[in-house]
Amino acid sequence: MQRRNGYGSLGYGFLAALLLCLAGPAWAGPVVEPVEQRRDAAATEPVEQRRDAAATVVHEFKLDNGLKLLVQEDHRAPVVVSQIWYKVGSSYEHSGLTGISHALEHMMFQGTPSVGPGEFARIISANGGNQNAFTGRDYTAYFEQLEKSRLEIGFRLEADRMGRLLLTDEAIAKELRVVAEERRLRTDDSPESLVYEQFTATAYTTSPYRHPIIGWMSDIQSLQAGDLKRWYEQWYAPNNATLVVVGDVDPQQVLELAKTYFGPLPSRALPELRYTPEIPQPGERRLTVKTPAELPYILLGYKVPVLKTAQQSWEPYALEVLSGILNGGESARLNRRLVRGGQLAASVGVDYDLESRLEALFTLAANPAPGHTVAELEQSLRAEIKRLQDELVSPEELARVVAQVVAADVYQRDSLFYQAMRLGIFETVGLGWQALNDYVPRVQAVTPEQIREVARNYLTDDRLTVAVLEPLPLAGNRPPPAGHGVGNMIH
Amino acid sequence: MQRRNGYGSLGYGFLAALLLCLAGPAWAGPVVEPVEQRRDAAATEPVEQRRDAAATVVHEFKLDNGLKLLVQEDHRAPVVVSQIWYKVGSSYEHSGLTGISHALEHMMFQGTPSVGPGEFARIISANGGNQNAFTGRDYTAYFEQLEKSRLEIGFRLEADRMGRLLLTDEAIAKELRVVAEERRLRTDDSPESLVYEQFTATAYTTSPYRHPIIGWMSDIQSLQAGDLKRWYEQWYAPNNATLVVVGDVDPQQVLELAKTYFGPLPSRALPELRYTPEIPQPGERRLTVKTPAELPYILLGYKVPVLKTAQQSWEPYALEVLSGILNGGESARLNRRLVRGGQLAASVGVDYDLESRLEALFTLAANPAPGHTVAELEQSLRAEIKRLQDELVSPEELARVVAQVVAADVYQRDSLFYQAMRLGIFETVGLGWQALNDYVPRVQAVTPEQIREVARNYLTDDRLTVAVLEPLPLAGNRPPPAGHGVGNMIH
Numbered sequence: 001m002q003r004r005n006g007y008g009s010l011g012y013g014f015l016a017a018l019l020l021c022l023a024g025p026a027w028a029g030p031v032v033e034p035v036e037q038r039r040d041a042a043a044t045e046p047v048e049q050r051r052d053a054a055a056t057v058v059h060e061f062k063l064d065n066g067l068k069l070l071v072q073e074d075h076r077a078p079v080v081v082s083q084i085w086y087k088v089g090s091s092y093e094h095s096g097l098t099g100i101s102h103a104l105e106h107m108m109f110q111g112t113p114s115v116g117p118g119e120f121a122r123i124i125s126a127n128g129g130n131q132n133a134f135t136g137r138d139y140t141a142y143f144e145q146l147e148k149s150r151l152e153i154g155f156r157l158e159a160d161r162m163g164r165l166l167l168t169d170e171a172i173a174k175e176l177r178v179v180a181e182e183r184r185l186r187t188d189d190s191p192e193s194l195v196y197e198q199f200t201a202t203a204y205t206t207s208p209y210r211h212p213i214i215g216w217m218s219d220i221q222s223l224q225a226g227d228l229k230r231w232y233e234q235w236y237a238p239n240n241a242t243l244v245v246v247g248d249v250d251p252q253q254v255l256e257l258a259k260t261y262f263g264p265l266p267s268r269a270l271p272e273l274r275y276t277p278e279i280p281q282p283g284e285r286r287l288t289v290k291t292p293a294e295l296p297y298i299l300l301g302y303k304v305p306v307l308k309t310a311q312q313s314w315e316p317y318a319l320e321v322l323s324g325i326l327n328g329g330e331s332a333r334l335n336r337r338l339v340r341g342g343q344l345a346a347s348v349g350v351d352y353d354l355e356s357r358l359e360a361l362f363t364l365a366a367n368p369a370p371g372h373t374v375a376e377l378e379q380s381l382r383a384e385i386k387r388l389q390d391e392l393v394s395p396e397e398l399a400r401v402v403a404q405v406v407a408a409d410v411y412q413r414d415s416l417f418y419q420a421m422r423l424g425i426f427e428t429v430g431l432g433w434q435a436l437n438d439y440v441p442r443v444q445a446v447t448p449e450q451i452r453e454v455a456r457n458y459l460t461d462d463r464l465t466v467a468v469l470e471p472l473p474l475a476g477n478r479p480p481p482a483g484h485g486v487g488n489m490i491h
Numbered sequence: 492m493q494r495r496n497g498y499g500s501l502g503y504g505f506l507a508a509l510l511l512c513l514a515g516p517a518w519a520g521p522v523v524e525p526v527e528q529r530r531d532a533a534a535t536e537p538v539e540q541r542r543d544a545a546a547t548v549v550h551e552f553k554l555d556n557g558l559k560l561l562v563q564e565d566h567r568a569p570v571v572v573s574q575i576w577y578k579v580g581s582s583y584e585h586s587g588l589t590g591i592s593h594a595l596e597h598m599m600f601q602g603t604p605s606v607g608p609g610e611f612a613r614i615i616s617a618n619g620g621n622q623n624a625f626t627g628r629d630y631t632a633y634f635e636q637l638e639k640s641r642l643e644i645g646f647r648l649e650a651d652r653m654g655r656l657l658l659t660d661e662a663i664a665k666e667l668r669v670v671a672e673e674r675r676l677r678t679d680d681s682p683e684s685l686v687y688e689q690f691t692a693t694a695y696t697t698s699p700y701r702h703p704i705i706g707w708m709s710d711i712q713s714l715q716a717g718d719l720k721r722w723y724e725q726w727y728a729p730n731n732a733t734l735v736v737v738g739d740v741d742p743q744q745v746l747e748l749a750k751t752y753f754g755p756l757p758s759r760a761l762p763e764l765r766y767t768p769e770i771p772q773p774g775e776r777r778l779t780v781k782t783p784a785e786l787p788y789i790l791l792g793y794k795v796p797v798l799k800t801a802q803q804s805w806e807p808y809a810l811e812v813l814s815g816i817l818n819g820g821e822s823a824r825l826n827r828r829l830v831r832g833g834q835l836a837a838s839v840g841v842d843y844d845l846e847s848r849l850e851a852l853f854t855l856a857a858n859p860a861p862g863h864t865v866a867e868l869e870q871s872l873r874a875e876i877k878r879l880q881d882e883l884v885s886p887e888e889l890a891r892v893v894a895q896v897v898a899a900d901v902y903q904r905d906s907l908f909y910q911a912m913r914l915g916i917f918e919t920v921g922l923g924w925q926a927l928n929d930y931v932p933r934v935q936a937v938t939p940e941q942i943r944e945v946a947r948n949y950l951t952d953d954r955l956t957v958a959v960l961e962p963l964p965l966a967g968n969r970p971p972p973a974g975h976g977v978g979n980m981i982h
Contacts, residue, residue, distance in 0.1 A: 095586040095699065096765035198696070198773060205692045206707050208586065216697050216767050274587035276707050282689060283781045283961060288774030290953060462781060470774060 056413075056436050058423065059251035061258070065267040066239025069258050070423050070433055071251040074416055080247030081416040082154045083143040084162070085424040087242075088235035090215070091137040091208040091358060092273060096222075099215015100231050102135040102490060103179050103223055107232075108142065109133075110171045112164045117171065120157055127153055135490055137209055138357040139428040145417065148248045152257055158243075159261040162236055169225045176223055183214045186490070191293035192365075195469045200361075202287050203301050203465035207278035207358055213490050237268040242427045246420040278303070278359050285465040290472055295346065297469035298374040300381055301361035304458045306354050307431055316354040317442040318450040319362060319458070323352045324401040325393060325451070326364070326384060332401070334364075338380055344372050345380075357429040362459065374468050388455035392448040405443050547904075547927050549914065550742035552749070556758040557730025560749050561914050561924055562742040565907055571738030572907040573645045574634040575653070576915040578733075579726035581706070582628040582699040582849060583764060587713075590706015591722050593626040593981060594670050594714055598723075599633065600624075601662045603655045608662065611648055618644055626981055628700055629848040630919040636908065639739045643748055649734075650752040653727055660716045667714055674705045677981070682784035683856075686960045691852075693778050694792050694956035698769035698849055704981050728759040733918045737911040769794070769850050776956040781963055786837065788960035789865040791872055792852035795949045797845050798922055807845040808933040809941040810853060810949070814843045815892040816884060816942070817855070817875060823892070825855075829871055835863050836871075848920040853950065865959050879946035883939040896934050 061069040089101050111117040124131040129146035131154070144154035187193045197212050204210035214220070243262065245254050281303055307316045326334050327350035338345040349365040364385075366377050393401075412418040423433045552560040580592050602608040615622040620637035622645070635645035678684045688703050695701035705711070734753065736745050772794055798807045817825050818841035829836040837858040844851050855876075857868050884892075903909040914924045 094588070095697070096767055097585070098767070194773070201696045202693055202776065205689070206586070206702075206709075211697075216770060218697075218767050218770075222765070274713070276587055276589070276710050279707060279709075282685070283779030285693065285779070286777040288776070288953075290774045 056419075056423075056433065058433050059255075060433070061251075061255050063238065063259060063263055065263065065265055066237070067258070067262050067265075068242040068427065069255060070242060070244045070427060071249065071254045072244075072246040072419055072423065073249065073251065074246055074419065075248045078148045078248050079145065079416065080148045080151045080245060080249050081143060081145050081420045082151055082158070083141055083244045083420045083424050084158050085242045085244065085428045086140045086235055087138075087240050087428055088140055088231075089136045089138045090211060090213040091275065092235070093208065093211070093215075094274070095211070096219060097227060098211045098219045099179070099183075099213075100219075100223060100227055101140050102214055103176060103220065104228055104231050104236075105133050105135045105140050105142075106175045106179055107167060107172065107228060108161055108165060110168075110175060111166050112160050113166065114164075115157065115160055120161070123153065123157065129154070135213055137213060139425065141421075141424055141428075143417070143420070151245070151247075151249065151254070152261075155257050155261040159265060162238065162241070162262070163265045165232055165236070167225060167229050167232065172223075172225045172228055176220060179214070180217065180220050183217055183220060187212065187214060188217070191289075191291050191469055191471070192297055194291055195289045195297055195299055195467050198287055198289050199299050199301060199465060199467035202285055202467070203281075203303070203361055205279055205281070206276040208275045209278075209356075209358055209360070233268075234271050237270060238262055238265045239267040240270055242424060244420045244424045244427070246416045246423070281463055281465075284461045287465070287467050288470055289467060290470045292474045293469055293471035294474065295367045295469075296374045296471055297365070297367050298377050298381075299363060299365045299467040299469075300378070301363040301465050301467075302459045303359060303463040304352070304362040304454070306356045306358075306360045307435065308355075308357055308429060309359050314442065314446065314450055315454050315458075317439075318446050318454040319352055320354055320443060321398070321401055321405060321446045322388060322451050322454060323350050323362070324405045325388070325397065326350045328401050328404045333384055334366075334381075337384070338366065338377070339369075342380065343369050345369055345377055355425050355429055355431060361465075378466065378468075385455065385459045388459070389452060391452075393451050395448070398446070398448055398451075402444055402446065406440050409440055409443075547910075547914075547924065549924050550746075551924075552742075552746050554729065554750060554754055556754065556756055557728070558749070558753050558756075559733040559918065560746060561733060561735045561918060562740065562745045563735075563737040563910055563914065564740065564742065565737055565910065566739045569639045569739050570636065570907065571639045571642045571736060571740050572634065572636050572911045573642055573649070574632055574735045574911045574915050575649050576733045576735065576919045577631045577726055578629075578731050578919050579631055579722075580627045580629045581702060581704040582766065583726070584699065584702070584706075585765070586702070587710060588718060589702045589710045590670070590674075590704075591710075591714060591718060592631050593705055594667060594711065595719055595722050595727075596624050596626045596631050596633075597666045597670055598658060598663065598719060599652055599656060601659075601666060602657050603651050604657065605655075606648065606651055611652070614644065614648065620645070626704055628704060630916065632912075632915055632919075634908070634911070642736070642738075642740065642745070643752075646748050646752040650756060653729065653732070653753070654756045656723055656727070658716060658720050658723065663714075663716045663719055667711060670705070671708065671711050673981075674708055674711060678703065678705060679708070682780075682782050682960055682962070683788055685782055686780045686788055686790055686958050689778055689780050690790050690792060690956060690958035693776055693958070694772075694794070694852055696770055696772070697767040699766045700769075700847075700849055700851070724759075725762050728761065729753055729756045730758040731761055733915060735911045735915045735918070737907045737914070772954055772956075775952045778956070778958050779961055780958060781961045783965045784960055784962035785965065786858045786960075787865045787962055788856070788858050789868050789872075790854060790856045790958040790960075791869070792854040792956050792958075793950045794850060794954040795843070795853040795945070797847045797849075797851045798926065799846075799848055799920060800850050805933065805937065805941055806945055806949075808930075809937050809945040810843055811845055812889070812892055812896060812934060812937045813879060813942050813945060814841050814853070815896045816879070816888065817841045819892050819895045824875055825857075825872075828875070829857065829868070830860075833871065834860050836860055836868055846916050846920055846922060852956075869957065869959075876946060876950045880943060880950070882943075884942050886939070889937070889939055889942075893935055893937065897931050900931055900934075 056072065059071040063069065090098065093100055109118065109120055111119060115123070121131060124144055124146070127146060127150050129144055129150065131144040133140070133142040142158060146154055187197055200212070201210050243258055304319055305311065305315050310316050324332065326332060327348060334348040334350065338348055346367040346369045351363045353360050364381050366381065368374055368377050412422070422436055426433050426436055547563065550562040554560065581589065584591055600609065600611055602610060606614070612622060615635055615637070618637060618641050620635055620641065622635040624631070624633040633649060637645055678688055691703070692701050734749060795810055796802065796806050801807050815823065817823060818839060820826070825839040825841065829839055837860045840856040842854045855872050857872065859865055859868050903913070913927055917924050917927055
């Protein structure tokens, strides 16, 4: 499933986007309360107090075979979330083989010698649990949410398919048709996804982020059984995985369980990861995408540093706050000036993933309101960027936005699933889960000068790519445009 | 060596461009007369008569190990040109490994157990011959030009390095530094090459034509000895090569020689070639390249069919003639209206390679004359395209251009080297050398309606990418801008 509203770092949109993702029709996501309700409930407690209480304490272990285990206790309810994160995703793929990580994720549900096709989901469901998987640019992850005494069931199943996946030619051929259909539905028939895909492939020249997670259609269609077997053998080793467990558990007991089930899997030599880093962009780029659609759409993206790539460690946090200034809730600038104030935009979105493994794009997306054009929108969006370069944010606005960013971070921690997800991402991209504890103090330390500096240094024309969707008449059977934002994870 | 003036099919520019390529400082190219002089001499003979006389007759053989041998007799002088063409080039490379074909071409001069590093060139030179090599998107080729009795020397050396190349870690490390320096000089410090590289990577979304033949710098720098050994073992097999011999020879004797030297090499299983074909372009693209340069520059490229991909077999020939109408000599439209007439352009270039293996770009390039802008140039270039879509070319203009295209084809055949090269390219991209004999009659059969039709179908905004060079101040040590056009072959 294509996740549409980029969760854009751990700030705004993280939870909302995940919910959109996990609430897809194909399965039942983890039971969490709606975002808005949770936000209201949290507003009655001071954020500062909650933050200190919520500081992440993680028990870290490493099995002899190289499997890393992270356990975080959370005893509020008798449940447990278990996630297994593999260091492999679409940015590990080379041209001609795009989409293979996601295709393999599909295959992981096709059974082992001891668990038949589809049996995995039935077992978890029969035990009152939920499970699914997702593929991103930098990871492939599988998860189970269970009553705490049943964690063992998830471990047994995950260890089984890490070691003994059956990859039959028939099942592969069938599943690749499913993936091709998924691509048709989620990208080719989705105007804004199509724009995002073209935009990404144009904005990035050499980075492996330039190709879609789901893969180019011709690559999906030419994948062979041998490719998938090789991908599985290369990357699905315990020494290339992190097991994350969050919930009402005892860390030592979890470790023993992990040893029992994952311990016997042999570690393996991992292939060297070969990729071309993004080369410097020497000037602005533009592209038009003509496709049947209801609404015009514009997407602006600037190449910016992330935690892994920043020369100055404060830069990603400044960009994170800048993102909040533009689009952090109802009173943020874009909503106030473009949506409510000027009635220029029907909707706006901002996305920035500070936890990417490679250089990322800071994106602004919008649909014009009736009677307005994308050209007007572009002008206004660029004027907002210029203002950030010219004028310092006032201390009041900064304080308000920082409080919101911090609150969003805290709200996420209410969910076992997102706690585990944060640990998994940070560990898998190589930041280390410890960096999670830096997030709130570093966001709070951002200054108006730093915001102006990242706007001046990175939100520049030479780093910009602009994509415009020019709607062609709808054939009559097109789905309505999805909410905008960008996708960097699919099921 | 980066070939700058695309030879643009077998029509105009082919010979001129090759000469530019082969006359580089690093070595002495085959001795041929200057283009202009040859053109004048030929003008005294009717073209038709010469064409019939020059119709290609080729003796084709296949050795037991799969090596294909093409021999064309030409007894005008006691010389022979021998070329060995491997079906591997930059479009065979995947991301992360770009430039490996060209790097291996360099390594082919580093010696075998019986021939020391650099010895190859010294032996040929001591025998009064010339030799060198070039890498393209679809091929890697090596050649010798010798007095006819010495053909055996070339065969012995080429067979030796096809079978027993020494690839030592030290030599590889050293040569990769040479290649990196070549890239720095030919691309990074050459503004128009840089524009062309960025342009190509933007115009093509998924085609392997999108990456440069010389490779991205980080890929060159991360190439390893094992990569080059694998590339050599995978592709340098007799059953993946075509040996082309043109000159004062007897075909049966050449066959015997080939059997003696190449016959003992074992045929090998070839890897399947995996690549993503270009996906349809949904709208116009634009990019700006800011780099130190003396002159602004604009490059327009339309995605068009070639012989290998055309739905209608006449389309590439119509595009070939259309190219001649725009830029076939002094009286062609762009020169007449933009350079001499309007004084708008300092120079113009048109490029189209109908013999590409994959979908290609029809490009128009120009530098503005002093006092004019690239925006004016773009408007004028697009107006010329529009005119081709709106108005039929007159029979007189068509006849004149066709005569020139045909004449250029005939002039090329004066050179043994280009005769061999044409055979090698057509054979290596899979067209077969027989298709060469179609060229003149198919060009002559092009109608004004066909020209209008390809202009309407393919030279459209949705297939267009526009790149603009915005000069930054020169640091003082920049080389002057090279002649424009596009490069699709390097030494």
